[in-house]
Amino acid sequence: MSPAxxxxxxxxxxxPLRLPEPPxxxxxxxxxxxxxxxxHAAGDWLRFLARLARGQDRAVRAVPSGVMPRPGGDxxxxxxxxxxxxxxxxxxxxxxxxxxxxxxxxxxASAAVARLEAASPDALEALADDVLAGAPADLAAAPFVGxxxxxxxxxxxxALEPATPAxxxxxxxxxxxxxxxxxxxGDARVRYVVCGLCSAxxxxxxxxxxxxxxxxxxxxxxxxxxxRGVAAEACDHCHAYLKxxxxxxxxxxDAVADDAATLVLDLxxxxxxxxxxxxxxxxxxxxRA
Amino acid sequence: MNLSRRQFLKLTTSGIGATSLGALxxxxxxxxxxxxxxxxxxxxQTRNTCPYCSVGCGILMYGLGDRSKNARLRLxxxxxxxxxxxxxxxxxxKGASLLDFVNSPHRLKFPEYRAPxxxxxxxxxxxxxxxxxxRLMKDDRDKNFIAKNAAGVPVNRWTSVGMLxxxxxxxxxGYLTHKVFRAMGMTALDNQARV
Numbered sequence: 001m002s003p004a005x006x007x008x009x010x011x012x013x014x015x016p017l018r019l020p021e022p023p024x025x026x027x028x029x030x031x032x033x034x035x036x037x038x039x040h041a042a043g044d045w046l047r048f049l050a051r052l053a054r055g056q057d058r059a060v061r062a063v064p065s066g067v068m069p070r071p072g073g074d075x076x077x078x079x080x081x082x083x084x085x086x087x088x089x090x091x092x093x094x095x096x097x098x099x100x101x102x103x104x105x106x107x108x109a110s111a112a113v114a115r116l117e118a119a120s121p122d123a124l125e126a127l128a129d130d131v132l133a134g135a136p137a138d139l140a141a142a143p144f145v146g147x148x149x150x151x152x153x154x155x156x157x158x159a160l161e162p163a164t165p166a167x168x169x170x171x172x173x174x175x176x177x178x179x180x181x182x183x184x185x186g187d188a189r190v191r192y193v194v195c196g197l198c199s200a201x202x203x204x205x206x207x208x209x210x211x212x213x214x215x216x217x218x219x220x221x222x223x224x225x226x227x228r229g230v231a232a233e234a235c236d237h238c239h240a241y242l243k244x245x246x247x248x249x250x251x252x253x254d255a256v257a258d259d260a261a262t263l264v265l266d267l268x269x270x271x272x273x274x275x276x277x278x279x280x281x282x283x284x285x286x287x288r289a
Numbered sequence: 290m291n292l293s294r295r296q297f298l299k300l301t302t303s304g305i306g307a308t309s310l311g312a313l314x315x316x317x318x319x320x321x322x323x324x325x326x327x328x329x330x331x332x333x334q335t336r337n338t339c340p341y342c343s344v345g346c347g348i349l350m351y352g353l354g355d356r357s358k359n360a361r362l363r364l365x366x367x368x369x370x371x372x373x374x375x376x377x378x379x380x381x382x383k384g385a386s387l388l389d390f391v392n393s394p395h396r397l398k399f400p401e402y403r404a405p406x407x408x409x410x411x412x413x414x415x416x417x418x419x420x421x422x423x424r425l426m427k428d429d430r431d432k433n434f435i436a437k438n439a440a441g442v443p444v445n446r447w448t449s450v451g452m453l454x455x456x457x458x459x460x461x462x463g464y465l466t467h468k469v470f471r472a473m474g475m476t477a478l479d480n481q482a483r484v
Contacts, residue, residue: 012377013374013377014371014372014377041319041320041322041323042310042315042317042319042320044315044316045310045313045315048313048315105313105314106313106314106315107314108312108313108314109313109314109315112313134298135298139307139308139309139311139312139313140309140312140313140314142309143309143313188371188378189368189369189371189378190371190372190378191371205372206334206349206370206371206372207334207335207336207349215336218333218334219331219332219333219355220331220332220333220334221329221330221331222329222330222331222332223327223328223329223330224327224328224329224330225327226327231332240297263308263310263320264320264323264324264327266300267300267301267302267305267320267321267324268324268327268328268329269329270299270300270301270302270304271301271302271324272329275297275298275299276297276298276299276300277297282309283308283309283310284308284309285298285300285304285307285308285309285310285311285312286298286299286300286304286307286308287298287299287300287304287307288298288299289297289298289299
């Protein structure tokens with residue numbers, strides 16, 4: 001009788017890249033946001049973000065795929081697809097806006113939806129460029145535009161071959177976007193940094209700054225009495241932080257949903273003088289340092 | 290898009306208006322109240338090597354305490370290092386209980402001496418301990434050293450004393466251990482005292 005195969009072979013390196021599964025991702029995120037919203041200090045906002053995620057879910061199912069970008073050239077394979085976008089993303093924006101309308105909205109949010117629905121394609125492309133550059137000026141429009149871009153690029157990333165990515169520094173090796181947060185897997189215990197834009201996850205060793213790759217100056221800041229398994233990985237070398245969600249303790253955490261729901265950790269970490277390296281398209285914010 | 294050129298953002302309570310939460314018209318009052326009511330706890334994660342056996346598994350040690358305040362860290366958790374090529378996050382039962390070994394009240398932190406016939410341990414200095422070990426080794430070697438065997442062939446053996454060395458030693462200290470004690474003629478030498 002041969003022994004049963006172990007799920008992990010000691011010595012096997014973790015896969016360098018995990019690509020998203022859009023049909024599962026956005027639905028699970030919407031459910032996570034709804035679960036986080038109950039009893040939360042910003043519950044209305046999280047329920048609003050859940051509606052955006054429902055809209056993203058509908059968009060990746062209903063909007064026909066555009067042209068798949070051809071691989072080639074240097075740099076991340078989807079960098080060009082982010083910079084010169086297929087118009088399919090604007091159809092996704094329409095789905096996101098329709099989903100946002102499906103519940104009560106504050107006046108400013110209603111106005112932003114109306115503004116985006118009336119905007120010309122050129123104006124929308126300019127907004128998208130602004131969102132992709134980080135720190136968008138129109139913070140009321142940015143969550144809708146960011147959600148549509150995220151749905152668009154996530155679907156493109158899902159169609160890629162999971163090859164070993166070329167290192168891209170702290171940026172996403174698939175689309176060149178900014179990370180939103182890290183997750184530590186519950187079983188394998190390895191850490192993946194999650195792209196806010198295309199939802200690809202790339203492996204970075206634990207206890208190492210995912211921004212500057214220094215290991216000696218990290219502190220893990222947690223809210224005392226706050227949710228378990230959530231920390232800001234703050235680096236004394238680059239003075240930036242990225243949140244890390246330990247899925248062994250924060251069982252069903254989603255990088256984007258839980259990042260938004262832990263805004264208090266951002267504010268407390270910001271008060272200590274650390275800058276936010278994470279970019280959450282659904283919850284943009286912060287001032288230029 | 291490159292993070293090295295992208296500017297990081299400052300996110301503080303005074304700038305809550307500069308978030309989409311504020312810009313969309315959601316009320317931030319309760320979030321700001323949470324900020325006043327909660328404070329941060331700081332932990333660290335440090336890589337190390339398990340001290341037990343020659344496999345040399347990587348471990349991650351979680352310490353509670355503020356690195357920036359130079360406070361003494363309290364070790365609160367140890368797990369296998371998932372990025373270490375030797376063990377990929379796994380640990381044997383002995384390694385998995387390292388935390389209790391580190392925090393044990395019975396942990397030996399300095400040399401102790403129990404005199405022949407005595408039941409009491411007393412704390413001694415390293416100098417005293419090393420001098421005494423050297424003295425006893427010299428006396429034993431002078432008494433029991435075998436320069437030649439029965440056939441008159443030079444063998445230079447010292448068989449009455451053995452040496453257990455540390456399995457977590459580096460290659461270099463393992464090499465030196467062998468050189469020093471083999472040069473004295475010692476034959477019972479184990480540099481992998483894992484059990």
